[in-house]
Amino acid sequence: MKTVNFFKYAVFALALGLFATACDDDDPVKDPTEQGDGNEGNEPGGSDPEEPVEPTTAKFVITSSEKALDLKSPAYLKVFTDLTQTTSDVQIVGGENVVTAPDAFTQVSWNSDSKTFTGYIYGRGAITLGGAGLRSYKLDGDKMVEIGSAVTVENFGNTGTFGNYSYAAQISNPYVMRVSRSDDNTAGDNRYIADFTDKYAIDGVMPAITEIIDRGNNEVAMTLYYSNSDKAAVAFADYDLNVSSVIYDERIGASYGAQRSVRYAQAATDDEGNIYVFSGQSSNDNLVGALKIAKGSKEFDKSYHFNIGEKSGGYRFRKVYHIGGDDFLLECFPETGAVENMSTSGKMAVVNMKSLSFKWVTGFPEDVNSISIGFPDNADGKIYVPVSGASSMHGGGSGGGKPSGKAASATVTPTIYVIGADGVATPGMTFKNTELLKAITILK
Incomplete structure (x- = not known):
């Protein structure tokens, strides 16, 4: 296998704004109160459905770190085969056939187009790099x-992939760094995206990106957050982040999950290419829910509204993951009512976006203050969720907020839990108690 140096270039989308170099004054911007029928002006688009994954032959990467060191621990990567295995007491840190990254990873991504694995380095976890950054890997x-x-x-705050790129987006400024990989190792250019024009502002405030969703065919949908507005906002652009339109909807709140400086995705596509935009942390009970953007459309479907706050009995959620088909996993807060940035989450639920059903997951650890939940991945109608004992940094659910006491000393067997549309969590592989599982990444 040829190994090439893809890091010879990085493309920056930098400005006081976010997108609009190729936009002119005639670019359409949808008024926040304006509703479309979900079909006007559309061209066929969206990425093709993923190829089915055979669980017994699927390769996947477990990213782990040494629990006692947490963000001061390097990241350890190990490749496995067979998602159905129930091997116990697996060792990654200090184990065989393990790749050690010299910095800690807080987030990871897999680009299925470029077949590139990227680990994102939070500033406090930059053991050798000296600051925030990323490292990329290929499977050999x-x-x-x-x-x-x-x-x-x-x-x-937010990371992910689109096209052949990995990206990292800031939370306080609308900046995106785009890192490209090319098999022929061609040189790239440093590209600066012009700032937003006033028409994209709400009362003078420009948005920040909370997620970039690849729709295929050189098109992305970007969920946006305005600090002075609690409503759904989505921008459509090409892979160079030139915006063609922005749409708004006041039926739900802003689409993002927050903890510390991290911004978690709250929008995802189903198997058919429809985008569901969720709002799980709105302070308004009536705005906790989800809307739909049909495949190929650039409008919210005005006939679709899932009031998740009402269906759940008043619970909010921080993270959203696609399980398969019409089913999604929500990482909820354990109590009803308003939530804070540092609040603990980890109570799991499954929602079906067609039947508008909500069910709590059974068989998953109930004491969210004693666990740390890593980034999951899905295949074959199931989602695989890594769970470890809470550490000083990752204390309680998604982490943070429990720097001492029970969360820091809790003993939990690190386990990959398998959850299907039925909402039943089944334990799979288990690992040594010294492991802090950061993510499972299925190489599909």
Whole structure:
């Protein structure tokens, strides 16, 4: 397998704004009160459905760290085969055939187009890099191999992929760093995106990106957050982040999950390419829910509204993940009512976006203050969720907020839980208690 240095270039989308170099004054902007029928002006679009994954032959990466060191621990990557295995007491940190990254990863991504695995380095976890950044890897046989050297970035909140790119977006400024991989190792250019024009502002406030969703065919949908507005906002753009339109809807709140400086995605596509935009942390009970953007559309479907706050009995949620088909997993807060940035989450629920049903997951650890939940991944109609004992940094559910006491000393067997549309969590692989599982990434 040829290893190439893809880090010879990085493309920045930098400005006081976010997108609009190729936009002119005639670009359409949808008024916040304006509703479309979900079909006007559409061209066929959206990425093709993923190829089915055979669980017994699927390869996947577990990202772990040494629990006692947490963000001061390097990241350890190990490739496995067979998602159905129930191997117990697995060792990653200090184990065989493990790749050690010299910095801690707080988030990871897999680009199915470029077949690139990226680990994102939070500033406090930059053991050797000295600041926030990212490292990328390719699969070589049954082992991950780093390509090029680390790239430093500005502090980031949201991460992911689109096209052949990995990206890291800031939370306080509308900046995006786009890192490209090309098999022919061609040189790239440093590209600066012009700032938003006033027509994208709400009362003079520009938005920040909370997620970028790849729709295929050189098109992305970006969920936006305005600090002075609690409503859904989505921008449509090409892979160079040139915006063609922005739409708004006041039936739900802003689409993002927050903890510390991290911004978690609250929008995702189903198997058919429809986008569901969720709002789980609105302070308004009536705005906790989800809307739909049909495949190929650039409008919210005005006939679709899932009032999740009402259906759940007043619970809010921080994270959203696609399980398969019309089913999604919500990582909810354990109590009803308003939530704070540092509140603990980890109470799991499954929602079906067609039947508008809500069910609590059974078989999953109930004491969210004693666990740390890593980033899951899905395949074959199931989602695989890594759970470890809480650490000083990752204390309680998604982490944070429990720096001492029970959360810091809790003993929980690190386990991959498998959850299906029925809402039943079944334990799979288990790992040594010294492991802090950060993510499972299925190489599909």
